[in-house]
Amino acid sequence: MIKTENRLIQDSFKVNNDLSNYHPSALESENIRSQMFFKWGKAIGHNVYDTNGNKWIDLTSGIFVTNTGHSNARVLNAIKQQIDSGLSFSFMYPTDIRQKFAKTLLDVSPDHFEKVVMLNTGSEATDIAYKLMKHWGAKNNKKYIVSFIGSYHGRVLSSDILSSGRENSTWSGVKDDNVIFLEFPYDQDSVFDPKKLPDPESIAGFILETYQGWSSQFYPQKYINDLYDFAKTNNCLVCFDEIQAGFYRMGKLYGYMTYGDQIKPDIVCLGKAIGSPLPMSAVLSTKELIDGAKKLGGTHSGNPLCCAAGIENINIMSEPEFKEELQLSIATFEKRMDRLTSYCEVDYVNARGMVGAIMIKEKEKADKIVLKMVSKGVLPVHTWSRSIKLGPPLTITVDALNEAFDTIEESIRELR
Numbered sequence: 001m002i003k004t005e006n007r008l009i010q011d012s013f014k015v016n017n018d019l020s021n022y023h024p025s026a027l028e029s030e031n032i033r034s035q036m037f038f039k040w041g042k043a044i045g046h047n048v049y050d051t052n053g054n055k056w057i058d059l060t061s062g063i064f065v066t067n068t069g070h071s072n073a074r075v076l077n078a079i080k081q082q083i084d085s086g087l088s089f090s091f092m093y094p095t096d097i098r099q100k101f102a103k104t105l106l107d108v109s110p111d112h113f114e115k116v117v118m119l120n121t122g123s124e125a126t127d128i129a130y131k132l133m134k135h136w137g138a139k140n141n142k143k144y145i146v147s148f149i150g151s152y153h154g155r156v157l158s159s160d161i162l163s164s165g166r167e168n169s170t171w172s173g174v175k176d177d178n179v180i181f182l183e184f185p186y187d188q189d190s191v192f193d194p195k196k197l198p199d200p201e202s203i204a205g206f207i208l209e210t211y212q213g214w215s216s217q218f219y220p221q222k223y224i225n226d227l228y229d230f231a232k233t234n235n236c237l238v239c240f241d242e243i244q245a246g247f248y249r250m251g252k253l254y255g256y257m258t259y260g261d262q263i264k265p266d267i268v269c270l271g272k273a274i275g276s277p278l279p280m281s282a283v284l285s286t287k288e289l290i291d292g293a294k295k296l297g298g299t300h301s302g303n304p305l306c307c308a309a310g311i312e313n314i315n316i317m318s319e320p321e322f323k324e325e326l327q328l329s330i331a332t333f334e335k336r337m338d339r340l341t342s343y344c345e346v347d348y349v350n351a352r353g354m355v356g357a358i359m360i361k362e363k364e365k366a367d368k369i370v371l372k373m374v375s376k377g378v379l380p381v382h383t384w385s386r387s388i389k390l391g392p393p394l395t396i397t398v399d400a401l402n403e404a405f406d407t408i409e410e411s412i413r414e415l416r
Contacts, residue, residue: 002376002377004377004403005399006046006047006055006057006377006399006400006403006404007055007056007057007376007377007378007403007407008053008054008055008377009054009055009375009376009377010052010053010054012052013038013050013052013054013375014375015037015371015374015375037374037379038050038054038374039051041053042071043058043062043066043070043071044069044070044071045069045070045071045393045395045396046058046069046070046392046393046395046396046397046400047070048070048379054377055377056374056377056378056379057377057378057379057392057396057400057403057404057407058070058379058392058393059378059379059380059381059390059391059392059404060379060380060381060391060392061273061391061392061393061394062276062277063272063381063391064243064244064249064272064273064355064391065272065273065276065277066273066276066277066393067247067248067249067272067273067276067313067317067393067394067395068273068276068313068316068317068393068394068395069393069394069395069396070277070393071277072276072312072313072316072395074312074316075276075277075309075312075313075316076277077312078308078309078311078312079278079305079308079309081308082097082304082305082307082308083305085304087304088303088304088305089300089303089304090302090303090304091299092297092298092299092301092302095302095304095307097304097307097308097311098118098302098304098307100307100311101118101302101307101310101311102116102118104310104311104314104315105270105274105282105284105310105314106284108253108314108318109253109254109268109284110264112264112286113268113284113285113286114285114286114287114290115284115285115286115287115290115291116282116283116284116290117282117283117285117290117296117297117301118280118281118282118297118301118302118307119271119280119281119282119283119297119298119301120279120280120281120298120300120301120303120306121154121271121279121281122154122241122243122269122271122272122281123153123154123155123156123159124154124156124281124298125154125241125243125269125270125271125281125282125283126153126154126158126159126162126207126241126243126269127154127156127158127159128269128283128293128296129207129239129241129267129269129283130145130158130161130162130207131158131293131296132237132239132267132283132285132289132290132292132293133145133204133205133207133237133239133267134204135289135292135293135294136204136205136237136288136289136292136293137204137205139292140204140235141202142201142202142203142204142205142235142236143178143202143204144178144179144180144197144198144202144203144204145162145176145178145179145180145203145204145205145206145207146179146180146181146182146197146203146205146206146207147162147163147179147180147181147182147206147207147208148181148182148183148184148208148209148212149164149165149181149182149183149184150164150165150184150212150214151163151164151184151207151208151209151212151213151241152164152209152212152213152214153207153209153241154243157169157172157174160172161174161175161176161179162179162207165181166179166181180197180198182196182197184212184217185219185220185223186217187220188220189220190220190223191222191223191226192222192223192226192227192230194230200230200233200234200236201234203231203234203236204236204237205231205236205237205238205239205266205267206227206231206236206237206238206239207239207240207241208227208238208239208240208241209240209241209244209245210240210241210242210244210245210246210250210254210255210256211244211245211250211255211350211352211355213244214357214383214385214387214389215350215357215359215383215385215387215389216350216351216352216355216356216357216387216389217350217357218350218352219259221259221260224259224263225259225260225262228262228263237266237267237289238263238265238266238267239265239266239267239268239269240254240255240256240265240267240268240269241269242254242255242256242268242269242270242271243269243270243271243272243281244272244355244391245355246268246270246271246272246273246274247270247272247273247274247313247314247317248317248323248326248353248354248394249273249353249354249355249391249394250352250353250354250355251326251327251330251352251353251354252353253317254268255352255353256268258352258353266285266286266289267283267284267285267289268283268284268285269281269283270282270283270284273313274310274313274314275306275309275310275313276309276313277309278303278305278306278309279300279306280303280306280307280309280310317394322394322395325395326354326394328398329354329394329396329397329398329401330353330354332398332401332402333351333353333354333356333390333392333401334351334352334353334356336401336402336405337349337351337356337358337390337405338351339405339409340358340405340408340409340412343409343412343413345360345361345362345365345369345412345415346358346359346360346361346412347359347360347361347386354391354392354394355389355390355391356389356390356391357383357387357388357389357390358387358388358389358390358408359386359387360386360387360388361386362386363385363386365386365415366385366386366387366388367382368415369388369408369411369412369415370382370388372411372414372415373388373407373408373411376407376410376411377407378404378407378408378411380408392404
């Protein structure tokens, strides 16, 4: 039995060593397998509980959603107040809460963003970004969108077209030959080479994950600077997919800001942490781009309950006390991540702000370390690769962070 202030694992809890057996329900798709180590009962703060009372330190934030913590009391109260107001659904009709959310988001964002498109999921946000770039490209006689091999932008058809590589959408019989892919610059000495691209005058824009999802891999600074300078010199749009990276996950409001003040994207896709615990996403851009496209939004876009949650989440993360405590947590997170490189099982680590990945030399060992962590009361993101990804709620205490990393190190040592 494991019993601490942050963890409780009873003797009766067992982790199945066969990862293929984890499945939420026979009534759902066979494809829904990842992260299903136990049945969630409740989640509060930086802890997740199963239905039998076991308790984990959550290093997933529900997959980068609960930046302000699970079941944040202020956010829940804002949702309850909105319910009690008598307005819980409004289609896309104008409402005060909708206007307040748009103003709140734009007020905290850089001034060059002029308008917001409200949506529900990250996939919808990147779909709209694709649409904005296509409409703008058609008007300006530019056709190519540049993405990166190994990228991930969501689960709809346009996302598949933009993600991973040219073959990713073959299941549909639909391809966009005007979406082209560059190799992701994993090596810090990688050079942005415009010679690998078509005529600059024909490029509509670039879409980039702020960090590559599965491995938390960040762009080399010179690479991102050269790409951005090339785009601006040749009148190409730059879109950052911030679905995971946004709202202080990397230490600043938007993750792209960690690459320097000179980066000013034309389009930013936001999601996950805006509406926690409710589904909400958004696209920020200019008046020209947003008003230049049609059919933006949907039935539940700008839902009053989601707007109420979004406003309170943004307010919490905008407070000086939140930012000060976050910097203390970031210092601990980055220090403990760096310490893991002393283990021979670890190839290298990526960490910035409160997101990182432990790159294990062998996938099989990564699987075993994940299972040991879960059995000891620490929940990581299992990527089904040699990467063990970490992204705790930004409100996690320093004590809980240190306890989680002590458990990670213990799990690596026991693997031997």
